[in-house]
Amino acid sequence: VNIVTSKNQRRLRSGSIGGGSSIIQPFNAEAEAEAEANATHRHLNIANSVESIREEIRDLIRNNSVLAPKFLRLAFHDCVGGCDGCVDMTNPDNAGLDIPMDSLSGIVSAWKSSDISRADIWSLAAMVGSEMTQAQRDFRLDYVGRTDCEDSGRECLDENTNSRECRQDLGDARVLPDANLLIHEILSFFSDNFGFNAQETVALMGAHSIGTASQENSGFNGPVGWDNTNYFLDNDYYKMLIGGDPSKSDPEAEEMEDLIEFAPGWAQQRVVNGGSIPDRIQWTRGRTQDTARIISLNTDIGLARDLTGEIDSDGDVSCNFKNPAPRCPVASQTMDWMTTYRYDEEKFLEDFEGVLKKMIIAGYDAETELTYVAPPLFSTVTVPEISVAQLSYAGGLSVQLNVENPGGDRVWIAIRRHDISPHDSTGSGSSEAWSYVCGSTTCNDQSLVSNSFDIDDIGDGLWRAYLMKDMTFPYEAIAFSNTFSVGSTGISSSLDRYESGATVNLDFANILSSRFWITVYPADSTPADAQSGSLETWAWPCGDQTCNGDTMSSGEVSFNTIGDGVWRAFIMLDMYSPYESVAFSKTFAVGAVDQILVNKEGYSVGENIEVSFYNPTGARVWIGVYPASSDPNNLQGSTAAWSWPCGTRTCTGTDQYLTDGTFELLVREGEWRVYMMRDMTYPYSSVAYSDLFIVSPSTPNPTTAPPTAQPTSKPTTAPPTNRPTPLATTAIPTPMPSPLPTQNPTPQPSAPPSVSPTSSPTSFPTIGETQSYAELQSRISELEDIIKQMEDAGCTV
Numbered sequence: 001v002n003i004v005t006s007k008n009q010r011r012l013r014s015g016s017i018g019g020g021s022s023i024i025q026p027f028n029a030e031a032e033a034e035a036e037a038n039a040t041h042r043h044l045n046i047a048n049s050v051e052s053i054r055e056e057i058r059d060l061i062r063n064n065s066v067l068a069p070k071f072l073r074l075a076f077h078d079c080v081g082g083c084d085g086c087v088d089m090t091n092p093d094n095a096g097l098d099i100p101m102d103s104l105s106g107i108v109s110a111w112k113s114s115d116i117s118r119a120d121i122w123s124l125a126a127m128v129g130s131e132m133t134q135a136q137r138d139f140r141l142d143y144v145g146r147t148d149c150e151d152s153g154r155e156c157l158d159e160n161t162n163s164r165e166c167r168q169d170l171g172d173a174r175v176l177p178d179a180n181l182l183i184h185e186i187l188s189f190f191s192d193n194f195g196f197n198a199q200e201t202v203a204l205m206g207a208h209s210i211g212t213a214s215q216e217n218s219g220f221n222g223p224v225g226w227d228n229t230n231y232f233l234d235n236d237y238y239k240m241l242i243g244g245d246p247s248k249s250d251p252e253a254e255e256m257e258d259l260i261e262f263a264p265g266w267a268q269q270r271v272v273n274g275g276s277i278p279d280r281i282q283w284t285r286g287r288t289q290d291t292a293r294i295i296s297l298n299t300d301i302g303l304a305r306d307l308t309g310e311i312d313s314d315g316d317v318s319c320n321f322k323n324p325a326p327r328c329p330v331a332s333q334t335m336d337w338m339t340t341y342r343y344d345e346e347k348f349l350e351d352f353e354g355v356l357k358k359m360i361i362a363g364y365d366a367e368t369e370l371t372y373v374a375p376p377l378f379s380t381v382t383v384p385e386i387s388v389a390q391l392s393y394a395g396g397l398s399v400q401l402n403v404e405n406p407g408g409d410r411v412w413i414a415i416r417r418h419d420i421s422p423h424d425s426t427g428s429g430s431s432e433a434w435s436y437v438c439g440s441t442t443c444n445d446q447s448l449v450s451n452s453f454d455i456d457d458i459g460d461g462l463w464r465a466y467l468m469k470d471m472t473f474p475y476e477a478i479a480f481s482n483t484f485s486v487g488s489t490g491i492s493s494s495l496d497r498y499e500s501g502a503t504v505n506l507d508f509a510n511i512l513s514s515r516f517w518i519t520v521y522p523a524d525s526t527p528a529d530a531q532s533g534s535l536e537t538w539a540w541p542c543g544d545q546t547c548n549g550d551t552m553s554s555g556e557v558s559f560n561t562i563g564d565g566v567w568r569a570f571i572m573l574d575m576y577s578p579y580e581s582v583a584f585s586k587t588f589a590v591g592a593v594d595q596i597l598v599n600k601e602g603y604s605v606g607e608n609i610e611v612s613f614y615n616p617t618g619a620r621v622w623i624g625v626y627p628a629s630s631d632p633n634n635l636q637g638s639t640a641a642w643s644w645p646c647g648t649r650t651c652t653g654t655d656q657y658l659t660d661g662t663f664e665l666l667v668r669e670g671e672w673r674v675y676m677m678r679d680m681t682y683p684y685s686s687v688a689y690s691d692l693f694i695v696s697p698s699t700p701n702p703t704t705a706p707p708t709a710q711p712t713s714k715p716t717t718a719p720p721t722n723r724p725t726p727l728a729t730t731a732i733p734t735p736m737p738s739p740l741p742t743q744n745p746t747p748q749p750s751a752p753p754s755v756s757p758t759s760s761p762t763s764f765p766t767i768g769e770t771q772s773y774a775e776l777q778s779r780i781s782e783l784e785d786i787i788k789q790m791e792d793a794g795c796t797v
């Protein structure tokens with residue numbers, strides 16, 4: 001029995017499974033072997049059909065992104081009581097499901113067969129919706145063979161158990177979860193209907209990370225949905241309900257109190273509805289003047305707070321989520337899992353996929369009643385994909401992109417804010433940077449099926465790389481990457497140096513999320529993971545530790561409790577440890593401490609590097625340039641440049657004891673830091689070091705401006721007039737970087753003595769002695785240079 005619809009026959013012929021014909025040619029006469037071969041073919045045919053349907057569903061979502069969450073909701077409602085491709089549209093709880101049903105109806109009529117049912121297609125649509133709203137996991141359908149209600153050979157029952165004709169919109173009356181269920185009722189509901197435990201229930205409820213609620217359907221008013229990125233399936237749903245103490249570095253160290261105290265605040269709101277829809281109680285957060293605030297239902301809040309005994313029949317809750325008192329008690333059965341997912345998005349997505357797969361086989365024994373969908377041997381479907389090599393980049397560095405199967409010759413890549421929906425019909429958020437798939441804004445090879453290249457000039461912030469369909473405005477993305485951060489100047493200190501006890505002012509810009517916070521760590525903390533130092537102080541962007549400035553994107557925060565030392569200010573991604581910074585300032589010093597600074601982050605070869613130093617004790621110091629990755633307490637090898645604090649290698653006497661000053665140095669291409677040393681003991685140990693700076697070959701010609709003249713609403717049908725440069729079919733316009741300046745010629749910059757003196761001076765010489773010591777040292781440097789050159793030339797010295 002080889003079930004091949006005309007449609008998948010066509011697909012099979014077009015070349016996936018080795019000719020894929022429906023005619024089976026047994027290799028031996030054994031009936032058993034033939035049956036096995038038949039079964040294998042049948043499975044492969046099914047797998048290919050599923051692959052094709054998958055692609056058709058993807059097209060639907062690409063054309064109308066709001067369908068992704070609607071497919072998920074449809075599958076949930078269908079699978080309550082067993083997935084049978086039918087929902088009871090006379091039940092108001094199903095209001096709005098006509099949209100996903102109607103949009104899938106074309107696919108259903110083309111593909112529904114005895115192997116693939118409407119219920120299968122609805123389940124598949126939920127998987128595809130989940131797959132397309134995040135960039136980490138594929139959501140594959142494992143089984144087909146669900147029976148649609150009208151094919152079950154029975155009658156459907158209405159809410160009074162009277163029988164009626166079964167139809168996709170008139171399935172069995174089923175009890176859907178009320179939005180005022182208490183936590184134990186929620187757990188019972190999912191246990192009774194799906195056999196889920198508390199963990200599975202909590203994971204599945206993360207579905208509310210995507211989609212919205214509308215008064216028209218449910219009476220709830222949530223045009224923005226449950227979190228600030230309602231297109232993206234992520235763990236923000238949990239982050240909105242569970243807090244964490246930013247001063248603690250270990251999730252395990254979080255006290256229950258922190259999970260509550262540091263959670264975002266929620267307030268109840270009554271939504272007044274007319275007609276048959278009752279008024280609703282929902283929870284909202286965000287600025288009050290903002291009409292588009294995120295929402296939670298009592299059942300969402302109920303996963304974090306036990307509302308037992310607190311809700312009246314309207315849904316009004318007598319306790320508060322956080323403040324003021326009385327605070328609702330903690331939902332102890334689910335709190336741990338809510339916390340786990342809040343901290344761990346990867347685990348959430350993994351568990352969500354697992355529980356969703358379980359949900360969509362509800363009502364069936366998969367082993368005996370369903371057919372396993374073997375993965376297709378050769379998929380004819382190529383899915384456009386874009387990814388970034390790293391999730392965080394320091395400011396000024398290139399971001400590495402990988403593109404697969406972009407398809408189409410007008411596809412381009414845009415770097416846009418991480419929270420912009422790929423189907424951003426408003427056109428908001430113009431591109432930060434852009435490129436053709438071939439790797440630049442001027443290249444001309446549009447036939448690439450995969451490519452990896454760097455993209456530059458991405459400012460500080462949280463971004464995604466989007467693969468854009470074409471040049472028609474408003475732009476639409478066909479794929480997107482994970483969120484990645486770029487940052488070094490999102491926050492800066494007003495001064496490089498403050499007096500002890502003085503107020504430190506930090507200016508920040510480009511705060512992209514209500515969860516960002518600002519903190520100060522020792523200067524040597526690792527930017528991507530600032531917890532490696534211990535936190536000195538912190539504040540919300542609105543200025544202190546208690547204010548609520550949800551949507552502030554720029555401003556100033558002042559601290560007057562920062563102790564003496566060299567510090568760095570960070571903008572942190574969210575409150576959930578391990579803390580991650582999305583941007584960080586240059587170092588700044590408080591009090592009389594050693595400090596060394598350079599005036600910029602990037603230089604061209606041949607450009608002077610301005611070095612400033614503070615040496616409050618007036619001890620004798622020297623300043624050397626070493627690779628940025630050097631251990632500041634164990635500096636080895638030759639310096640790339642060095643100087644006494646006077647700015648030369650020849651100054652003597654008091655010039656070697658300056659307490660502060662500024663001078664210039666020239667350094668060859670590379671990534672460097674300037675280190676300040678107090679003695680000559682090799683390997684050198686620095687007392688202060690600068691921020692990293694990059695010396696690069698002179699900058700290439702600027703490229704054509706990206707198509708960011710965005711919201712000029714173009715007629716969507718018009719030809720892509722805003723295509724940046726007409727593409728030459730022959731020679732690519734070559735804004736090649738001008739020939740690289742030649743590398744520094746071989747004579748290495750001379751270095752301070754790189755050989756340990758046999759006995760290090762126990763006390764500093766007097767000024768008189770120092771002169772001859774300096775002379776001696778400069779001679780040693782010269783000799784070292786000569787030796788180095790001789791060694792480079794192959795001599796043994």
Ligand code: HEM
Pocket residue numbers: 069070072073076095096177178179180181186204205207208210211212213214215217218219220297299
């Ligand atoms: C206690 C359980 C649940 C309750 C009370 C509940 C309630 C609701 C309500 C009232 C809406 C708004 C519908 C509208 O106005 O259009 C909604 C939307 C949604 N629900 Fe649930 N839900 C629950 C569980 C689930 C589960 C388990 C899933 C998925 C597996 C899910 C997926 C969704 C999605 C994706 C949306 C957004 C739909 C859209 O954007 O159109 N829900 N839910």
